[in-house]
Every structure is written in C-alpha cells, then in structure tokens.
Amino acid sequence: CPRLSYLVVSIRGIQDDDPPDAQLLRLGDMLLAEGVCRPEKTGRGGAVAGAGTATPGGCPNDNSIEHSDYRARLSQIRQIYHSELEKYEQACREFTTHVTNLLQEQSKMRPVSPEEIERMVGAIHGKFGAIQMQLKQSTCEAVMMLRSRLLDARRKRQNFSKQATEVLNEYFYSHLSNPYPSEEAKEELARKGGITISQVSNWFGNKRIRYKKNMGKFQEEFIIYTGKTAVDTNEVGVPGNHTSCLSTPSSGSSGPFPLPSAGDAFLTLRTLASLQPPPGGCCLQSQAQGSWQGATPLPATAPPAGDPGGINSNAAN
DNA sequence: GTCGATGATTAGAC
DNA sequence: GTCTAATCATCGAC
Numbered sequence: 001c002p003r004l005s006y007l008v009v010s011i012r013g014i015q016d017d018d019p020p021d022a023q024l025l026r027l028g029d030m031l032l033a034e035g036v037c038r039p040e041k042t043g044r045g046g047a048v049a050g051a052g053t054a055t056p057g058g059c060p061n062d063n064s065i066e067h068s069d070y071r072a073r074l075s076q077i078r079q080i081y082h083s084e085l086e087k088y089e090q091a092c093r094e095f096t097t098h099v100t101n102l103l104q105e106q107s108k109m110r111p112v113s114p115e116e117i118e119r120m121v122g123a124i125h126g127k128f129g130a131i132q133m134q135l136k137q138s139t140c141e142a143v144m145m146l147r148s149r150l151l152d153a154r155r156k157r158q159n160f161s162k163q164a165t166e167v168l169n170e171y172f173y174s175h176l177s178n179p180y181p182s183e184e185a186k187e188e189l190a191r192k193g194g195i196t197i198s199q200v201s202n203w204f205g206n207k208r209i210r211y212k213k214n215m216g217k218f219q220e221e222f223i224i225y226t227g228k229t230a231v232d233t234n235e236v237g238v239p240g241n242h243t244s245c246l247s248t249p250s251s252g253s254s255g256p257f258p259l260p261s262a263g264d265a266f267l268t269l270r271t272l273a274s275l276q277p278p279p280g281g282c283c284l285q286s287q288a289q290g291s292w293q294g295a296t297p298l299p300a301t302a303p304p305a306g307d308p309g310g311i312n313s314n315a316a317n
Numbered sequence: 318g319t320c321g322a323t324g325a326t327t328a329g330a331c
Numbered sequence: 332g333t334c335t336a337a338t339c340a341t342c343g344a345c
Contacts, residue, residue: 157324157341180334201333202325209336210323 092128164193173225
C-alpha cells in the first residue's frame with residue numbers, strides 16, 4: 001500500500017525549518033489520506049470537529065474482515081484526535097478572547113493599537129498551531145503504528161498446498177545435484193503448484209540453505225520423494241545428462257526407471273554427485289557463488305563404503 | 318504457551 | 332538481475 005510509505009516519507013519530510021503552516025498542511029494531508037480528518041472547510045484550524053464518520057482512506061478502505069479491527073482502532077484514534085482538537089480550538093478561542101479583553105482593559109490606561117491586538121492574536125494562534133501540529137503528528141504516528149501492526153502483510157504467510165510442496169520437492173530431489181531451476185522450470189513449477197514464480201524462487205532458496213545446513217534431517221524426505229518419483233538416477237548431476245540440463249522440469253518428476261530401493265538411490269546419487277561436470281559444464285546455473293555440489297554430500301547416513309571417488313573430494317571443483 | 322517448520326524479507330556478494 | 336545467509340514472523344502440532 002503506497003499510503004503508508006507516503007506517511008513515512010511525509011513525516012520524515014517534516015523539517016524544523018518548514019513554516020508552521022506548511023507543516024500543518026502536510027500533516028493535515030496525511031491525516032486526510034488516512035481518513036482521520038475531513039477536508040478543512042475554512043482556512044486554517046484543522047479538521048472539522050466531530051468528523052468521526054469520515055470515510056477511512058487507504059488500504060483499509062476495503063471490506064475485508066481482517067481489517068475490521070484496524071478500522072475499529074482507527075475510529076478510536078479519530079475520535080480522540082477530534083476530541084483533542086476540539087479542546088485545543090476551544091482553548092485557543094477562550095485564550096484569544098481573554099487576551100483581547102485584557103488588552104481592551106489596558107487600553108483604558110494606555111494606548112493600545114489595533115496592530116498590537118492583531119499581533120497578540122497572531123502569536124496566540126501561532127502557539128496553538130504548534131500544539132495542533134504536535135497533535136496531528138502524534139496522531140499520524142499512532143496511525144502508522146496501527147497500520148504496521150495490523151495491516152502490514154509483508155510477513156503474512158500461508159503454508160503452501162500439499163500439491164505445491166510435492167511438486168517443488170519432487171523437482172528439488174530429482175535435481176539434487178543442481179537444484180537451480182531455470183526461469184522456464186520455475187514458471188512450470190509455479191503453474192503446477194499454484195504459486196508465484198517468486199514463491200518458487202523463495203522456496204528453492206530456503207530449501208537449498210536448509211538442506212545444506214542439515215542434510216540428515218532431509219534424508220527421510222529424500223527417500224520419500226526419490227522413492228515416490230522413482231528418480232531417474234542418470235539425472236543427478238551427470239555431466240551431459242539431458243534432464244539435469246534442460247530447463248523444463250517436466251521430465252524429471254516421473255522418471256521411468258524405478259530404483260531398487262531408496263538406499264540404492266542414495267548410493268547412486270552419492271556416487272554421481274562426486275562426478276565432475278566438464279569444463280564450462282552444460283548448463284549449471286549460478287553455481288559460482290555457492291558451489292552447491294561441494295555442499296551436497298547427501299545425507300550422512302548413506303554408506304560411505306564403496307564410494308569410489310569420495311563425495312566431497314572433487315565435486316565442487 | 319512452546320517449539321519446530323516454513324514462507325518472506327533483508328543485506329551483501331557477484 | 333540471482334544467489335546465499337541470516338533473520339523475522341507466522342503457522343500448526345503438541
């Protein structure tokens with residue numbers, strides 16, 4: 001929602017050297033944008049008191065249920081704002097009257113020019129304007145805090161559907177030697193899983209990191225997916241192998257060559273993972289930064305015996 | 318309420 | 332732009 005950033009920018013943009021009127025106007029605009037106050041009817045002096053029914057502006061203006069709490073709290077803020085504003089305006093009026101009366105009293109004893117009265121009234125309005133600005137600013141801050149608490153959906157998340165997770169895991173484990181789907185593969189995974197491409201990218205980013213950090217934990221998953229999908233063992237990291245190089249994932253998830261067992265799959269994968277791609281390998285993507293293969297010695301429980309070349313000895317080179 | 322899993326965000330490297 | 336790594340924040344099982 002651009003309005004929040006507008007608020008932030010606007011509040012940051014308030015400088016002490018701004019003329020008070022300009023600051024007041026800007027804060028008024030902010031509160032207007034948030035639906036806290038109505039457009040001012042006349043001149044300065046802030047919103048019309050009692051504008052509690054003003055239509056909330058911005059994102060929360062939709063009818064979604066999750067925003068009802070926001071709207072309720074915004075309404076509270078609005079009421080407090082207008083109540084305080086009314087108090088300040090009342091006080092300003094009273095004080096202005098009081099000072100004017102005092103000056104008129106003084107005029108009996110000394111000459112008091114209309115300019116002097118005007119100057120005093122102006123000074124009073126200036127002081128109350130500053131107070132009003134503080135009120136607006138603190139109201140803005142309250143609204144911003146409320147928004148960040150209740151509306152900021154950046155970290156809202158929902159677990160992916162089972163189908164999406166399966167599709168992603170199938171691709172990941174069947175391309176374990178190079179779990180970097182191309183754009184086309186991402187698109188297809190996104191389509192199959194009913195998620196967005198950036199979610200696919202996020203998922204693979206998270207998966208690679210978490211797999212690398214704790215491979216043992218993912219052994220069971222590996223068995224599930226490689227066993228279930230009957231992974232084509234030729235697919236895993238073999239230089240020149242078609243499926244590991246093609247960008248489309250479609251051929252990887254249902255290989256026609258069932259393994260005798262998942263454990264064998266492990267062994268085979270471990271062996272294959274140790275193979276080194278040819279110089280300028282066919283299509284490994286973005287491996288310069290992470291050396292995925294070097295960090296992919298497959299789950300530790302796989303038997304090391306019989307591993308001809310060693311898992312980590314040269315995979316990353 | 319706690320805690321692990323997990324999707325999203327961020328900073329920094331390339 | 333993509334990537335890793337760290338972190339945040341939420342979900343969901345217990």
